Amino acid sequence: MTTKRLAKIMMRSPGLNLPERSEYVAWTQLVELTSIEPSQVAELVDLGWITPARTGASEYLFRLRDVYRIHKLMRLVKDLDISFDGGSIIVDLLERIEELEKEIEELRRLV
Numbered sequence: 001m002t003t004k005r006l007a008k009i010m011m012r013s014p015g016l017n018l019p020e021r022s023e024y025v026a027w028t029q030l031v032e033l034t035s036i037e038p039s040q041v042a043e044l045v046d047l048g049w050i051t052p053a054r055t056g057a058s059e060y061l062f063r064l065r066d067v068y069r070i071h072k073l074m075r076l077v078k079d080l081d082i083s084f085d086g087g088s089i090i091v092d093l094l095e096r097i098e099e100l101e102k103e104i105e106e107l108r109r110l111v
Contacts, residue, residue, distance in 0.1 A: 024061040024062060024063060025063075025064065025067060026059065027060050034074060036074060045060070047084070049069075050066045050069070050070070072094070073087045076090055
């Protein structure tokens with residue numbers, strides 16, 4: 001699921017109490033969208049793998065990018081039967097590879 005697709009889903013979801021064009025989701029929406037346990041979200045926050053923003057009421061808000069990353073993580077954890085720590089490292093490495101591939105493509109356009 002892409003970030004753009006998630007944004008479209010979020011804009012159509014009723015009762016989120018967020019601005020229509022928000023790039024953020026609340027804790028409960030993150031849990032609903034990713035099918036992750038709240039304790040697992042807390043673990044990812046404690047690991048520093050996702051860094052939510054805080055509202056004035058001290059509630060967490062997560063970026064749609066975090067939802068996408070958690071989908072990748074959960075797929076790896078379930079499919080490969082690995083820990084959150086191992087899965088988070090793999091997701092980080094995959095994202096770095098994507099960044100490097102984009103840089104290579106940009107450099108090729110310049111040559």
